[in-house]
């Protein structure tokens with residue numbers, strides 16, 4: 290929610306006032322035959338905003354939200370003194386959630402963690418109990434104990450279920466990463482109404498958990514926010530369907546039966562957290578796997594591919610028969626003397642700077658890897674001999690002209706290169722092809738070194754024939 294900007298505090302306060310007023314208005318119009326609302330979402334929404342955008346969590350905003358609640362009750366229900374007492378319960382809920390989750394849900398982090406989800410339940414329960422006990426007592430007109438118990442139960446169950454449905458939605462909003470719809474994700478979403486149809490046909494107490502497997506499926510294949518949104522809609526629909534007698538046969542509009550509504554709400558509250566937990570856990574595992582993969586396949590110093598990373602990357606590409614593949618293998622000349630003269634740290638800086646140069650100028654045309662020490666390999670696909678040679682020569686000249694900065698001084702280096710061209714053969718995979726090209730380019734690299742360094746030696750003769758391929762045939 291970019292409109293909640295920490296530099297625009299007055300605007301934020303106005304927005305919070307309007308949001309509170311709006312959601313109280315909606316809640317007020319969802320009142321059951323008895324005094325309570327079917328869904329009172331204002332508290333969870335405001336608490337969620339306070340947690341998600343900590344700059345809005347200020348005493349003045351509590352006051353403004355309370356004012357909006359009071360004004361709504363005064364205007365639409367004609368309450369005055371009782372509005373102050375009842376809305377204190379709402380502020381209690383908001384305060385406990387906001388303080389209980391404070392600092393645990395970072396605004397900028399894209400990643401939610403299972404620990405954050407675990408803390409959500411006890412905090413919501415504490416907030417619902419505290420606000421429900423207060424709200425249940427002050428909203429009971431007589432002193433009949435059973436009325437107070439029912440009112441407290443209705444209040445607690447409503448706040449708990451609404452809190453557990455709304456808070457995940459706000460807390461996961463705009464955190465989703467890049468996502469592409471696949472047929473499994475579409476199928477999962479389409480299965481939700483089918484399950485509802487099934488539940489409305491079978492009915493009975495068990496029908497409330499019918500959607501759970503589908504919600505878990507959604508949690509596995511959809512981004513956290515979308516899966517949470519579906520869970521929220523399912524939870525709301527279930528409560529509505531039970532209330533409207535579509536899913537169960539309770540007459541919920543009289544007092545004793547109201548406990549059935551309490552039961553359904555608690556059931557929904559217990560159910561909605563499971564898909565959220567699955568979704569966040571899967572998301573965290575996927576992110577961790579990606580990070581591990583990047584670490585395993587990337588050379589830390591140069592930010593180029595590691596040798597394993599190069600094979601991994603190539604192995605994902607289809608290898609067509611007869612495709613031409615070129616390899617540039619090169620090595621920094623007299624690198625040991627750089628380490629000996631300027632220190633190992635200076636050597637590292639040269640390698641890192643070289644990595645930057647390679648990524649900047651050659652990443653689009655080649656797969657570039659640091660093979661170890663000061664040796665690098667570049668693989669070009671569908672490239673001809675001449676282009677490979679030109680690119681290698683250009684690289685050699687660029688490196689020779691580049692000034693590698695070492696603190697307040699600079700240094701020039703040269704590289705020696707060995708080139709190999711090959712065509713893919715049937716029954717040969719990337720592993721064999723690269724190994725073949727490596728051994729050929731390594732021999733040429735050795736020739737470049739022996740020939741005086743700072744030069745390029747290809748594995749073909751002037752007449753453009755592939756020397757090694759010729760030898761093999």
Ligand SMILES: Nc1nc2c(ncn2[C@@H]2O[C@H](COP(=O)(O)OP(=O)(O)OP(=O)(O)O)[C@@H](O)[C@H]2O)c(=O)[nH]1
Nearest residue numbers: 620621622623624625626628633634636637662663
């Ligand atoms: N700073 C630094 N040095 C490294 C790293 N990896 C390998 N080296 C050093 O690179 C040097 C390579 O030395 P040599 O194999 O003798 O090659 P050279 O001095 O470049 O000589 P020629 O290749 O024959 O031109 C060794 O001193 C290694 O310690 C690294 O990650 N950082």
